[in-house]
Amino acid sequence: MSPSGSTRARLSGTRPAGTDDETAASRRVREMFSRIAPRYDLLNHLLSLRFDVIWRKRLARRFAAILARPDARVLDVCCGTGDLALALADATTVSAGSEPVRMLGADFAHPMLARAREKAAGSGRRRLEFVEADALSLPFADATFDLAATAFGFRNLANYAAGLRELRRILAPGGSVAILEFAQPRGALFRNLFRLYFHRVLPAVGAVVSGNAQAYSYLPESVARFPSPGELAELMERNDFCEVAFEPWTAGIVTLHTGRAPA
């Protein structure tokens, strides 16, 4: 059975209000994140009650085996202000006493990267580098990375299949991918409470603190439009990932998707 029109639309990629093609969607996403960069971290921690910090650390712990290898090459895609890259770098130190040879973050919003570079410099992590790049056209050779991870970034891509193909392309044989994203929580009561928070409280607080109402109404809209965990897993399999799996965390507010490039 082929997917219905609305499912196809959800599977294609993000479309912020007022955009109807990939180019316009990408441009709008980049402008939005560039504008909210100065307040991004504050709002992230505030609106998630600091669960975002726990989720990134948990993701990093899941890949301790890769991060323990001194030769590991790791990429944080859509790295924003660098919090996942920093969490991965912290996990590396804990497990191996040294940072991986290559730890990179990539994002296309310059002001977000500027914050990431400041934070990395402040943390004294010399081997953590940040590159301005579009996740749909990454400036890396095929088979470069052992782990490509992304937190709350994948949902914003204007073409999910193209994003997966690019992640698959840059992974070394046997390399792992991790996609952490918001999802629709499970359980009717919790789902309704969460919806109230996500669609009413969060956009209002986000608008006041960031001064950008559009960015914080885009957040719940983009999550509502994002493929379900099962749909994304299927898309990963169709794009040549193996060992595809997903697990809901924190009552299903977020889902960790994992997969590997065939060895």
Ligand SMILES: C[S@@+](CC[C@H](N)C(=O)[O-])C[C@H]1O[C@@H](n2cnc3c(N)ncnc32)[C@H](O)[C@@H]1O
């Ligand atoms: C919600 S933020 C997440 C940032 C960070 N990963 C975190 O955990 O806080 C989404 C990020 O994805 C970036 N982004 C969205 N689409 C992108 C693309 N096509 N290429 C590169 N970065 C992209 C945005 O610029 C933004 O910094």
